[in-house]
Amino acid sequence: KAGVTQTPRYLIKTRGQQVTLSCSPISGHRSVSWYQQTPGQGLQFLFEYFSETQRNKGNFPGRFSGRQFSNSRSEMNVSTLELGDSALYLCASSLATSRETQYFGPGTRLLVL
């Protein structure tokens, strides 16, 4: 079974731009969660989607948004990029809820200049 895939793997943007990251979960998994990792910080929860609905949202500003499609693929969008948004963005999928085992993708490394 194919694992979680994320595209693109690397991205360079400038302040003020917006960016869209994509995540394809393991086939049959309906829950997709997004996490941000910055230097010195642990993985921080952004949001979780299930059946095209946002189920939970972490403590991030409204510039961070996401969506999920009927095939469970998910995208996250960051608008008006700031230098502090430079991070590794990981998505993880699970069968039904993020309290189950999470299967992580390789991540997208975003650099904001």
Add this chain to the structure above:
Amino acid sequence: ILNVEQSPQSLHVQEGDSTNFTCSFPSSNFYALHWYRWETAKSPEALFVMTLNGDEKKKGRISATLNTKEGYSYLYIKGSQPEDSATYLCASYSGGGADGLTFGKGTHLIIQP
């Protein structure tokens, strides 16, 4: 907001020695405790998901215990091997999961040959 703490932050262990490290988490509204191993240039990989007080889980030379009443979990590695070098993350899921999985900052383990 839930705080998950891991100690130590980093650890150097001689090959063949056994080691352990700690994850502490708020015990109120506890639902699940996850352990992941994150090797450099790879995705975090699930080790264990534990939910019951007194749970003990084992995978090869790695085992974990859970105390939900006092809010801590131990991860043990027996007979450390160089391939055990990684960052070990724990994460807690509580209550309705409004915060998703809350991760600690990890214990960075280096096995010295």
